[in-house]
Amino acid sequence: NRGVRDWILALEWVQENIRSFGGDPSRVTLAGQSAGGGAVLTLLGIPAAHHLFHAAWCMSPTMSLIGRHEALALGDALAGSLDVPNSAAGFGGVDAGVLSRAQVPLVAASRGLGGLRRSVSSGLHLGPTVDGDLIDRPTLAALRGGSGRRIPLVIGSADDEFTMILDPYARFLRFVPAAPALALLGLDASRSRAYRAANPDVNGTTARLGRYVSDMGFRRHVRRVGDAREASNTWGYRFSWRSPVRGWAFHCLDVPFFFDVLGAHGVAAVAGDDPPQALSDEIHGSAVRFITSHAAGWATWPSARVFDEAPGTIAEGYAGVRPLG
Structure with a gap:
């Protein structure tokens, strides 16, 4: 949890110094995407950090x-x-390059079908830890218990976060029925039927598998967090604009729209040569409105703003993930 303590130190620095930059320490808004979105939720689950920020925007969290025993087991494996x-002193005496290379086998174990299935079913295996000190319970349990409930929150995801990882296999997947493919990823028959019925707009095995991976890794967390909080100060959204380059509304595609930097280097490679400026105006404008007013400007949870060309x-923006629990 040293990383978590770094976040808190950074927020304390903001409290102490932001006036020098024209800011107001009583109106700090957090924003994070992907692992950063997870960081936002972690901080919402730590009451001792709540005096350091006053609103939060969480993208694709x-x-x-992870649990203490799992964290210790991972440390033991790396130390061995x-x-x-397995201690700060032990790892501190190892050259950074050697330490980095030693982690490769641990990462490789998460690849392939088996690794994908484990990641889809049980999530990532690196991250903040329930240590009984700084973090006393899992984030979702903390949020359901009311932690951070008074802090205004916007939370959402892209529609097809990780579907692009299946693109290399798309020509083969078109011959595979969706139900057995979903079963290979651990979705049992009854939940598979309910899930497919809840997502009638998702057609083709590649799209269905990609949506399932995206839902398990990101989108179901949006629904769980939204349901855990007070609806009156929680707003949901979906980023649904599909890249003309990749064909999906995929992970990170919304970031240049959020910051209104469509002309930045590298954006055309993922968003095409002419991404819609009006959509950037909508998303960036919504973020600025939320930062200044702590209100999103659309109906509260479980409604969701759909960010697309129209x-x-x-x-109910996340009804399709309810069969997944």
Whole structure:
């Protein structure tokens, strides 16, 4: 949890210094995407950090909080491969390059079908830890218990976060029925039927598998967090604009829209040569409005703002993930 303590130190620095930059320490808004979105949720689950920020915008959050025993086992495995004690002093005596290379086998174990299935079913295996000190319970349990409930929150995800990882196999997957493919990833028959019925707009095995991976890794967390909080100060959204380059509304595609930097280097490679400026105006404008007013400007949870070329609001934005629990 040293990383978590670094976040808190950074927020304390903001409290002490932001006036020098024209800021207001009583109006700090957090924003994070992917692992950063998970960081936002982790901080919402730590009451001791709540005086340091006053609103939060959470994009495509992971939920990577792990148990103490799992964290110790991972540390033991890494320390054993290096023949050092599992301690700060033990790892501190190892050259950074050697330490980095020693982690490769641990990462490789998460690849392939088996690794994908484990990641889809049980989430990431690196992240903040329930240590009984700084973090006394899992984030979702903390949020359901009311932690951070009074802090205004915007939370959402892209529609097809990780579907692009299946693109190399798309020509083969078109011959595979969706149900057995989902079963290979651990979705049992009854839940598979309910899940497919809840997502009638997702067609083709590649799209269905990609949506399932995206839902398990990101989108179901949005629904769980939204349901855990007070609806009156929680707003959901979906980023649904599909890249003309990749064909999906995929992970990180919304970031240049959020910051309104469509002309930045590298954006055309993922968003095409002419991404819609009006959509950037909508998303960036919504972020600025939330930062200044702590209100999003659309209906509260479980409604969701759909960010697409024709933005709109739907009554329940994450109904499709409910069969996944």
